[in-house]
Amino acid sequence: MKISVIGCGYLGAVHAASMAQLGHDVIGVDVDKAKIEALAQGKAPFFEPGLPELLIEGVESGSLRFSTDIADARDAVIHFIAVGTPQQKSGTGADLTYVNGAVDALLPHLKAGDLVVGKSTVPVGTAERLAAIIEPTGAQLAWNPEFLREGFAVKDTIAPDRLVYGVRQTSESSGNPDESSAVALLNEVYAQAIANETPLVVTDFATAELVKVAANAFLATKISFINAMAEIAEVAGADVTELADAIGYDARIGRKFLNAGVGFGGGCLPKDIRAFTARAEELGRGESVAFLKEVDAINLRRRDRVVELVVDALGGSAYRKKVAVLGLAFKPDSDDIRDSPALDVAVRLHGLGAHVVATDPEAIANSRIRHPQLTFGSTADALEGADIVVVLTEWKEYRALKPVEQASVVQGQIVVDGRNCLDVAAWRSAGWRYIGLGRR
Template identity: 45%
Template sequence: MAAPPGRSPEGALRVAVIGCGRVGATQAALLAAAGHDVVGVDVDESRVAALAAGDVPFHEPGLAAPLAAGLSGGRLRFTSDVAAAAGARVHLVCVGTSTRHAGAGARRGGVEAALAGLVPHLQPGDVVVGRSTVPVGTSRALAARVERAGATFVVQPDLLRTGPAVPHALDPGRVVYGLPTDADGVVTPEGEKARALLAGLEPHAPAHELPAVVTDYATAELAALATGAFLAVKASFVAAVTVLCEASGADVAALADALGHDTRIGRRWLDPGRASGGGRPTEDVRALVAAAEGLGVGRETALLREVDAVTVRHRVALVDLVRDACGGAVAGRRVAVLGAASWAGSDDVHDSPALSVAAQLQLQGAHVTVTDPRALDAVRAVAPALDPAATVAACVAGADAVVLATPWPEYAALDPRPLTALVARPWVLDACHVLDPARWRAAGWTYRAAGRR
């Protein structure tokens, strides 16, 4: 018997993943591991070649095994030809939409380009899923283009937590479906069919076992941005009270514990080490501010503008601590920065607090050496003025100040005793609040962390 349209002989869905960066490649590999027939499409030829060879072209723990299994089992392939998406029943658009320095329009342009290539290959009944974060109001126009091909557009935002993508994809915590609705706000029959189809597609536990929010396009668009922005609000609050702790002699870590035991608040994202912001939450704040201004309600989002400003000021305050420790100026001093990635477990340096601090110190005349377990190639590409070091020992050699700026576990576990003999002056700024102050002080170091005793 011939396989039904859009399904493999085994009955699994045929899926096309458009955009094979960190999110897309993870989705493709896990869906293939779950038994679906998957083709990944990306315009980056080198990325396609690496993934097709079973090599993960970025640091993503846990991805290599499902990638290899999908390739060896014949259920997964990668190509730069979008025509390979023809015949798939579901098309996941996972194009990267970082705003970088190009403004909010960068979030939309890549998705529009991807759809322009995909639409000619769609068939009636196909489902196109927008996983990319886009400006509020974008999806309605995207849906109109998809609907002209007889397909249905669904917004299913990537609610990715900062950290490894594989565990999150397997346990996202909830699922949001942004579906087409009629004039009365009721989900259309096509939307209901698309939701039923997608409920069996997730690589994690069946969707009915997770909290599912069924809503319209605009609400689903906002869900992704508001999630990151709210986390940034919590982090900026910690940054603000850190200043109070620094001035009053209070301890911000103990304060965070006191707040976190209140079930209305919770301890997560109150870690003092998050006060410098960075990564997607910071970016989502800026995107929400841009959306509000575009809709004429920018005044009502003044809080979010201040959130961004607070995190920036916290980074400046870290630089001030180093400068004060160096006698009021860092010009001619050697500063070692441990960590460059935006967060531990990644090689992504976009909006990295560590690189922001390093760059500010370098601009003030310091000789800045940076090390990182995974992100040194990115440092060389985006910050060539900084001096990369392959090891911690090489990084801290001759340093007048050491800054722990990304909370990699191997840095938190460092033994300070052998490092004491390598530095010019044993002074450390724990920007991540992960070191044991007593241990470092016992080894002869002056330990500093904003808002800590």
């Protein structure tokens, strides 16, 4: 298949490289010249395991190209829209500037029989509006939401756990959606996943748009639920980790996403639940998802709690105390600092007069650009002479730290485990004062 991917940020770059890996002829298009030049050389502009290898292989084989000129996409039959939908600067809704711009730029190059496929996360109703613009050209629109996990994005694209197609519900498709040309084209794109019997849901535009935001709203709710239980556990003398283990054995609940800590961040969950709430209010059903505002509030409250624990552990003041912050990315195996709880806590502690030395295996460069007032260094730099250690991103190397060895390096043997990811018994037996969230 000849495929174009419009937008080569995190989603687009991974999608383009993965499509080339699957055997398609792919061109990625983006207005950012520096990004396109890097990608054309096989260099990933962000950290994602497995992506650099796919880029190099695709570029060297000629199956993957990049351009800043959208006219170069005119020979493609399928055009994936993979641009960002950030939160509006003046509100909580999704900013569709990039989606609208991508479609407007693509319109002159569409031909009869082409398929435009939306992958960006958009408010419900967007696809119907865009279809009215695209269909007069003779092209079709489908919505194919992405379900990428940062750190596993390549695997999630090449071997997804499910596929969702939102297509125009016409007399042609309503009787047997599998016979529609849009479905047939998408099945050819994802032939490998289809052959591997990946679950496939063929539905309408609105349902496909709701799938991604509904999934993220559910995950965010589950995380905030266990963090709310952590708040109760702290005042009741219970242990939230043991509580999560106990309720997680219930097959209806499950243990995944029941890890209490500093909360969720990144470029999806926070902005998606806010945009979902804003869209529901526009549709006159704001009360249906009003609970998401409390989910968001609980999540942000966890950052406050970590700061409180650090200050309390330091005797009531962080002023001029050296604080080692381990982790800046919002999650491990990523350099993404968008709405990162870890970076937010580091900045707040700095604002309280602490001498913060922050480290991260991949996110220092991005963090330095965003917050140059912080001091950055290696793990050894951060731990040397620290009055307190704060673990905020559960990187493998931080979970593997040897508490006995680190005891001789720091000034104060106090660790605040913002992710409840450390071996409590090991740290306490090594003489450390261990402080977790919702832990006994």
